[in-house]
Amino acid sequence: MFSRPDHEPDRARRYSTPRQLARIDEKSDRNVRLYGRQSRDMIDARIAELRAEWSLERVVQLNIAAVGLGTVLLALTRNRRWGLATCGAMAFLFLHATDGFAPPVPVWRELGFRSRAEIDREIYALKAVRGDFDEVEPIQPPAEEAKIDQAGDAVGV
């Protein structure tokens, strides 16, 4: 069901279906192409908009806090056993923090909520188009590396 690559640092991307990932990435690339060709003011406005975009993390925190508060209120007023539902919600919050999964995650992903890393990727693409990195001179590889290569060549590795 999920793409679940073993080497995915972004927890949001671990538990998204391949279709959701493709849709989210394509939309992001399309937006860079769209806004990247606009005037500088439009790019600035788009970057400000992206900086204010609600990330998945925030939505999941609010979501699980609401579920937890609701069930704990029921535990206090109706039946103590509602506390077990709160425990379940908190177990999923912990799982979300460490591994990335929580039951609402695929639903929020379907609705298009992105991780901060995904949003930042779009921001930095637009910053690059805007020319923010034009002044940065790439560093030269340290001289030592050439010496190491020479040494390697000398011993035949």
Next chain:
Amino acid sequence: MVVEPEHLEENRVRRHTDEAVQASIDESTRRNLAYFAAQPAAILDGRVEELDWERDIEQVLEMNAATLAFAGAALGTIVNRRFFLLTGVVLGFLGQHAIKGWCPPVPILRRAGLRARTEINQEKFALKALRGDFAELKGAADDERVDRALAAVAL
């Protein structure tokens, strides 16, 4: 001139960080840049990848809130109902954090040097720029700039 939204999502933790603590976090990012930029390419590449795996402040806050609220709910169910209040307070703060970017553990975690994802990405993309990932954009024709920028930040 663009008016910046008041509640920038990416700034929500930074807004609530003590100035001196914020300065020391930014300073350590800058020190990292100086250090890794002087390393051989393989180590710089490794650092860029490692940053994606760095644990950010949101993750730690969630683990912390989940642990406390779980303990409260379990004790509330088994021992005494009053423990449910602990869960209520912790989750109230978690909800507040989601909206405003502040809850009691934030100052402690910031002092411990935990960065927000956006701050980790500042270091990542600065290193990518130093590595020359964005060098292709220089002098490129306008319609090529977008494609080259996308290539530079490719997944």
